[in-house]
Amino acid sequence: MLSIENLSKRFDTSLDHPLFEQVSLHLSPGESVAVMGESGVGKSTFLNCIAGLEPVDGGRIRLRDTEVTSLDEDACSRMRRRELGFVFQAFHVLPHLTLAQNVALPLWLLDEQEAVADRRARAMLERVGLGRRGDDWPRHLSGGELQRVAIARALVHAPAVVLCDEPTGNLDPERAQGVLELLFEGIHNAGAIGILVTHSRAAAAHADRILRLTASGLVADVG
Numbered sequence: 001m002l003s004i005e006n007l008s009k010r011f012d013t014s015l016d017h018p019l020f021e022q023v024s025l026h027l028s029p030g031e032s033v034a035v036m037g038e039s040g041v042g043k044s045t046f047l048n049c050i051a052g053l054e055p056v057d058g059g060r061i062r063l064r065d066t067e068v069t070s071l072d073e074d075a076c077s078r079m080r081r082r083e084l085g086f087v088f089q090a091f092h093v094l095p096h097l098t099l100a101q102n103v104a105l106p107l108w109l110l111d112e113q114e115a116v117a118d119r120r121a122r123a124m125l126e127r128v129g130l131g132r133r134g135d136d137w138p139r140h141l142s143g144g145e146l147q148r149v150a151i152a153r154a155l156v157h158a159p160a161v162v163l164c165d166e167p168t169g170n171l172d173p174e175r176a177q178g179v180l181e182l183l184f185e186g187i188h189n190a191g192a193i194g195i196l197v198t199h200s201r202a203a204a205a206h207a208d209r210i211l212r213l214t215a216s217g218l219v220a221d222v223g
């Protein structure tokens, strides 16, 4: 269970008001939500707060029994490695690692044995339709394929929560559709919580619920 209660965030650079406040969200394993909202309202910042990458100014975030908002930096970094998966617009697939190595990265960071990590990474690549490409290099892949690698990497360590920031922003609509299907199928099958930040209504429609982030909280989407 992920429980976000009355979260507020302020940047020093913002005037005298918080970027957002009164943000609450409760999600159970297997549930997904899309967060839409105007540019600059703080959607990416919201994801960063959940990941413990940005301090919050008020409220709390609990993941299962862990109060994320009160972890020190080391504990937060361990929580991130174990419990979170990330998918970003820019893929962030590392060019000097093979596809299997890219997908195995989260397992390496959790000190998984190399042979086990390799086996799990290749099994995950198979699930995203790149089963034969484990020894290939990222430079040989299309944008859609690179995002499939990123999805495999986000799910390989069976995270509790998958945070996705505009994951199809760099893809044409046709590829985007296939990537989103894979992403949500993966999240659903893993029983993970999925949070998708997007400007695309078509992308948001893949989530169980669509919410809109405003300066004064998350509200139901009425568009």
Ligand SMILES: Nc1ncnc2c1ncn2[C@@H]1O[C@H](COP(=O)(O)OP(=O)(O)OP(=O)(O)O)[C@@H](O)[C@H]1O
Pocket (backbone or CB within 6 Å): 011, 012, 013, 019, 037, 038, 039, 040, 041, 042, 043, 044, 045, 046
């Ligand atoms: N580290 C930071 N320090 C100061 N201001 C920041 C920082 N990070 C983000 N901001 C500001 O906070 C606001 C929200 O940024 P954020 O990227 O979270 O918005 P967003 O809703 O994801 O926007 P978009 O839809 O355009 O991607 C912006 O005005 C941004 O400039």
